[in-house]
Structures are given as C-alpha cells and as structure tokens.
Amino acid sequence: MLKGALLALILVVGTYLTTALLLHWMEGFIALPLSVLLIFYGLAGTTLIREVREVFKAVDRSLEEGREQVARIVGRDTSELSAQEVRTAALETLAENLSDGVIAPLFWYAVGGVPGMLAYKMVNTLDSMIGYRNARYKEFGCFAARMDDVANFIPARLTACLMVIASGKVTLLGFVWRNGNLHASPNSGYPEAALAGILNCRFGGPHHYFGTEVWKPFIGQNDRLLTIEDMKTAVRINRIAEAMMMGLVMCYLII
Numbered sequence: 001m002l003k004g005a006l007l008a009l010i011l012v013v014g015t016y017l018t019t020a021l022l023l024h025w026m027e028g029f030i031a032l033p034l035s036v037l038l039i040f041y042g043l044a045g046t047t048l049i050r051e052v053r054e055v056f057k058a059v060d061r062s063l064e065e066g067r068e069q070v071a072r073i074v075g076r077d078t079s080e081l082s083a084q085e086v087r088t089a090a091l092e093t094l095a096e097n098l099s100d101g102v103i104a105p106l107f108w109y110a111v112g113g114v115p116g117m118l119a120y121k122m123v124n125t126l127d128s129m130i131g132y133r134n135a136r137y138k139e140f141g142c143f144a145a146r147m148d149d150v151a152n153f154i155p156a157r158l159t160a161c162l163m164v165i166a167s168g169k170v171t172l173l174g175f176v177w178r179n180g181n182l183h184a185s186p187n188s189g190y191p192e193a194a195l196a197g198i199l200n201c202r203f204g205g206p207h208h209y210f211g212t213e214v215w216k217p218f219i220g221q222n223d224r225l226l227t228i229e230d231m232k233t234a235v236r237i238n239r240i241a242e243a244m245m246m247g248l249v250m251c252y253l254i255i
Helices: 002-025 031-042 046-061 063-070 083-130 142-167 170-182 189-199 228-254
Strands: 203-209 212-219
Touching (some): 002 142, 046 063, 142 170
16 A cells, blocks of 8 residues: 555656646746647547547447447446446446546646646546556555545536536536435546436446446436437537636636
8 A cells, every 4th residue: 555655646746846847947938838738638528528429329330339439438347238338338437537537637727737737637547547446456556546536526526516507407406416425436426416417317337347346326216228319418518518617717817
C-alpha cells in the first residue's frame, strides 16, 4: 500500500510541478498556445461519444460485433453480455465519462489552471490503471482510488446537476440524490442516476472484471429495452452539459 501511495503522489505532484514550471519557463506568446493545446487534449468528450455511437450501430448489426465494440470503452468482461447489456454498458460509460473526461477536468482547471487540470488527469489515469478492488491491485492501488474519489466528489455531483438541468426535468434531482449513492463508487452513481432518470431506464447489475463478479446495485426501476434514440438523447444531454460547464468556467475566470 505504501509503495502504491508513493507512486501516486510522485506522479500527481510531479505532473503538477512539471506543467507549472514548463508554462512558467515558456511564458509569453508560446505559453498561450501550449495551454490551449493541453486543455484540448485534457478533455475527452468527443472521442467517447463517437465510440458510443459506434457501439449502438454495431450491436444493431450483430451481438458479437457490439460486444467487441463496447470492449473498447469499458473495463468489464463483455464476452457474455446481451444486446441490452451492451447498450447499457455504453450509456453508463458515457455518463461516467462526462464527469471524468469533461466536467472534472474543467472544474480542476478553474481551481488550479492547466497544471491542476493535468494533475487531475493523472489521478484519474492512475485510478483506471491500478484502482481496482481485486487481489492484484487492492492494496497497491488503494491510495490512487481514494485520491480519485476525493478529486471527483464535487465534479460528479455537479455533472448530475448539469445533466438534469440540460434535460429540463429539474424534478429528477430528488431521484438523483436518492439513487446516486447506491453505486459502489461514491461518485459514479450520480451521473449514472441522472441519465437513468432522464431516459427512464435501469442501470447496474452484475458485471465481471478480471474474472471476478462485481454486483452493482440497480439504479432506476424501468428495465426497458434501450434504443438508438436513447443514445441520441444521452449524447444531446452530454453536449448541453459540456457547454454549460464551459460557460460556468469562463464566467468564473472573468469574474
């Protein structure tokens, strides 16, 4: 556990300091385009939206193709997923990624500038690499996973609020607060609950990670079939929420 904690701290703090020093050293006209470039690559919304679209198209062609396509964006074992589970996995990941890939980086950019944003990206990357609760990573990745939980605490809840506002169904906030904490993760459940409420569907259930079954409590009650129209709605909500967050950050920086 100590080795994992040291690794996480060195990489996160090192990322922050290296970025800050680099931007300070290149201050002036060069620093601005570099900052813009780093911010651009620090946001990961468009790529996943494209992948989710491909998942829905693939599973409509064949179940096996859908399983292969969704395996590109999820960590769970997809070899035995049903068509419904393939679509569900894609939408769950889309909701989580809105928080991890867009809202949280922008939040930490507002807090700590480009260095803060990239330090957050390192935290999130470490969690996705070693933050698993299995025999191999349970102790080594524990600290990295807890860092990610802390870093995403506010952004995950902010993401859920933005999604609900974007949908125009503000009454869903109650549903989000009641169901958001059902998830094994202290954060992922909130954007998932927001999307489940917006689509009136059900997320969660048993998944397999590295040969181990992980049971995620159900979020939502309506176990209806998901369609490509649901995917289009989810993408639209994502786009609006992203635009709202960018507007909030710009207003914060101007003020």
